Amino acid sequence: MSEQGGVHKLLSASVCILFLLVCCQTAYAAEANDPLGSKQSYLQQIHVNEAWDAAQGNTNIIIAVVDTGVDLTHPDLAPNLVAGMNLISPDQPPEDNNGHGTNVAGVIAAVGNNDKGVTGVMWRARIMPIKALEADGSGGEQRLGEGIRYAVDHGAKIVVLSLGLNKYSDYMSEVVRYAEERDVLLVAATGNEANRIKYPAAYPTVLAVGGVTSGNEPEERSNTGLEMDLAAPWDVFTTALGGSYEYMEGTSMAAPQVAAAAALAWTRNPSLKVYEMRQWLRQTAQSIETPGWNPKTGYGLLRVDRLMKEPYMSDMYEPNNRKNQAKAISPSKAITASFSDGTDMDWYYVDAPYDGTIQLTLDMGRNLPVYVQHTDATGSLTSKTAHSGQTIPLKVTKGRSYIVLQSADGSQREEVRYRLTTSFEIYRDMYESNDKQYQAFVLPPQSTRLKGTFHQYNDVDWFEFPVPQTGSLTIKVATDTARIDPVLLVQKQGEKSITVDKADDGLPETVFLPEVFPGSYYIRVTNVKDYQNPVVGEYTLTIDYDAKLIDPNEPNNRWYQATAISFDTPYFGLLDKPEDVDWYHFRLDEESLVQMHLTDIPSPATVYMNLYDSAVKPVASSMNDASSDSQQLSGRFQPGTYYLKLDTNKNFDHHMYQLNIIAKPLTGGYTDIRGHWAQEAIVGLTSKQVIDGYEDYTFQPDRPITRAEATAVLDRAFRWNKQKSVAYTDLDEEHWAYGHIARASQAGVIDGYPDRTFAPDQPVSRMEMTAMLARSMNMTGKRRGALPFTDVSEDYWGVGLLKQVKAEGWLSGYEDGTFRPDQQATRGEFVTLLSHLLK
Numbered sequence: 001m002s003e004q005g006g007v008h009k010l011l012s013a014s015v016c017i018l019f020l021l022v023c024c025q026t027a028y029a030a031e032a033n034d035p036l037g038s039k040q041s042y043l044q045q046i047h048v049n050e051a052w053d054a055a056q057g058n059t060n061i062i063i064a065v066v067d068t069g070v071d072l073t074h075p076d077l078a079p080n081l082v083a084g085m086n087l088i089s090p091d092q093p094p095e096d097n098n099g100h101g102t103n104v105a106g107v108i109a110a111v112g113n114n115d116k117g118v119t120g121v122m123w124r125a126r127i128m129p130i131k132a133l134e135a136d137g138s139g140g141e142q143r144l145g146e147g148i149r150y151a152v153d154h155g156a157k158i159v160v161l162s163l164g165l166n167k168y169s170d171y172m173s174e175v176v177r178y179a180e181e182r183d184v185l186l187v188a189a190t191g192n193e194a195n196r197i198k199y200p201a202a203y204p205t206v207l208a209v210g211g212v213t214s215g216n217e218p219e220e221r222s223n224t225g226l227e228m229d230l231a232a233p234w235d236v237f238t239t240a241l242g243g244s245y246e247y248m249e250g251t252s253m254a255a256p257q258v259a260a261a262a263a264l265a266w267t268r269n270p271s272l273k274v275y276e277m278r279q280w281l282r283q284t285a286q287s288i289e290t291p292g293w294n295p296k297t298g299y300g301l302l303r304v305d306r307l308m309k310e311p312y313m314s315d316m317y318e319p320n321n322r323k324n325q326a327k328a329i330s331p332s333k334a335i336t337a338s339f340s341d342g343t344d345m346d347w348y349y350v351d352a353p354y355d356g357t358i359q360l361t362l363d364m365g366r367n368l369p370v371y372v373q374h375t376d377a378t379g380s381l382t383s384k385t386a387h388s389g390q391t392i393p394l395k396v397t398k399g400r401s402y403i404v405l406q407s408a409d410g411s412q413r414e415e416v417r418y419r420l421t422t423s424f425e426i427y428r429d430m431y432e433s434n435d436k437q438y439q440a441f442v443l444p445p446q447s448t449r450l451k452g453t454f455h456q457y458n459d460v461d462w463f464e465f466p467v468p469q470t471g472s473l474t475i476k477v478a479t480d481t482a483r484i485d486p487v488l489l490v491q492k493q494g495e496k497s498i499t500v501d502k503a504d505d506g507l508p509e510t511v512f513l514p515e516v517f518p519g520s521y522y523i524r525v526t527n528v529k530d531y532q533n534p535v536v537g538e539y540t541l542t543i544d545y546d547a548k549l550i551d552p553n554e555p556n557n558r559w560y561q562a563t564a565i566s567f568d569t570p571y572f573g574l575l576d577k578p579e580d581v582d583w584y585h586f587r588l589d590e591e592s593l594v595q596m597h598l599t600d601i602p603s604p605a606t607v608y609m610n611l612y613d614s615a616v617k618p619v620a621s622s623m624n625d626a627s628s629d630s631q632q633l634s635g636r637f638q639p640g641t642y643y644l645k646l647d648t649n650k651n652f653d654h655h656m657y658q659l660n661i662i663a664k665p666l667t668g669g670y671t672d673i674r675g676h677w678a679q680e681a682i683v684g685l686t687s688k689q690v691i692d693g694y695e696d697y698t699f700q701p702d703r704p705i706t707r708a709e710a711t712a713v714l715d716r717a718f719r720w721n722k723q724k725s726v727a728y729t730d731l732d733e734e735h736w737a738y739g740h741i742a743r744a745s746q747a748g749v750i751d752g753y754p755d756r757t758f759a760p761d762q763p764v765s766r767m768e769m770t771a772m773l774a775r776s777m778n779m780t781g782k783r784r785g786a787l788p789f790t791d792v793s794e795d796y797w798g799v800g801l802l803k804q805v806k807a808e809g810w811l812s813g814y815e816d817g818t819f820r821p822d823q824q825a826t827r828g829e830f831v832t833l834l835s836h837l838l839k
Contacts, residue, residue, distance in 0.1 A: 209254045226536065
């Protein structure tokens, strides 16, 4: 991007930072007599007046404000200031010549009850002004880091950072780590552009603070994202330059409220570590919109009264021992929790914004192995064992996935606290590797739209666009995050390139070529030079090519001229004349699920898809709605040759459709069990109508089996004909599995929980699976004999059944001698054991 706009570019080639003009609003506390207190409605919003019953200040710790300096003679601030530092002019005091730092300081600690102006969240404090930004609010990244280090090295316990930039920095990451290792709390504003959270708020150990309206709703201009921690009021009335006062708004005014609240809380519990203080602030927040964590407001609105009254909890997520109790956590933040004992299971869920990987790190201060189970949004289950300090990758699909943690030591009796750090990494796009021009991904010669990512350091994406004939070309790159400042280069092979970088962070770039000639055009998409780290976000590359096109498959107007199809390969075509019809044919060597996808249908055309068998007799048909640009024709087909005919009600010659046919061979009626270790059992029980799969012809053998699914399978297998009326708070008679559950309950195979729930969607553990199958076979267990597995004790509730089934040889554990009874059972495991029993 160009340097026009000066300081308004938070980070460009000159690396500058723009402070985030922000603020909060809330009411005056009755205990303070400050004459302008009625303008401070935000204080009532965070309930600080109730907190003042316990403490009005904290002069035992220093709060550093790294900003534009502070009005050192302001009558409502001077008594609460200590010596600071001017990094802009080191021989001068940190005097504010902008006003932003003075605004921030007033929110924290305008002197209370002094019959002057306003009051801060704290009446008495020790504020260290550190001037790291210029008069216009800009500043170098180097000075920002120096300001944080100066604060840490000179005794600050809290550092307030009401500023931000879109760029990740290894240098700033190291400064943040430096503060964390020295137990200093960093509190930062998220930003005010209705985009993604800025740095340094986005680093895992920095407390990221967003903004809410006076009605406790997310402020639409407040930045949001994976790293959000808390929210505080956006509008405030606070101190200003020259001893005056003014209204301000933004997350810059929200962040100092949280910093001041933390300082007050440390008067209650001065021994708390910084990571514990972060968790205490989250624990006491007031949920907004949804309970628990969300990317708009984190854990909710700051509540200073709760912070000063409620005890600190070592695990704020309990109860979370079951799937339906799972608690939301960020895919990219550091939290704390605990295992109460060796049987405690901690369920969490994360909502991944894209496909990618979550890097998960557990720190426990002791070498205690932990079982980690991850159920992806697709339903696939993976299990791993993690040790303290070890980072394990969990592949995630966009959407909700579940993570279960449990101590591997089942005999553990004491509480074990742990810190859990998650870090989200976006997926590698399908066009990689294309970092060099000679590796350019070749695009189809038609208008197209694609999504890409910068998943690795210094990622560069090259594309080759073949122009078959003269026309015009419009190329546009847009992004969904301000962490990407896209740069677009276009070059016809052998000619001079064009580079465009005119817009600000997060805004699109466009190249229009009114006349292009046949040949290869190379397109390079990059992030701006200084933003070279991996980015959680996508860009969209849109290419509009306007030319009279030529159908590469002609002639194919008759069935005997049909174009032969290779599966999972795109075919492009036109229906450009009134009499034009396009025929294709393919052959199946075995029974298969066939999916015929037709996309890029130009509006308002309707395309008719008609499928014929080898005798050219109709088999199936489909058509798209005129408002849709795609359609699909799919089904289960026997071996043989098939013909597909396409025609339209409105011809088109400037836009090619895309046809892609996928054939998935079926085994037992499923596409995903061939070669799986449970294949024989799945096919056998399917033929007996004991089990079935999903509507998409999958069985998903590695997916956890739920209580409802397992009960239904057993009912079909053992054909119970008696049932009793069952009443659970989460199961009514309309539920698809009600009859199965009623009959299984009558048979004594399964029951609900003490809280009168059945939890039909709760995954079945390996022990529950064993118990259900054993009870179905009228096994009662035995008490004698050696322990069957190393992780099962004599007082374990299912030890008798495990002894019996192990002795009878139809159940075994893992190679290390464990059974892992609380681990989720998969559909494949359940079916295999059932098949063995029914033989």
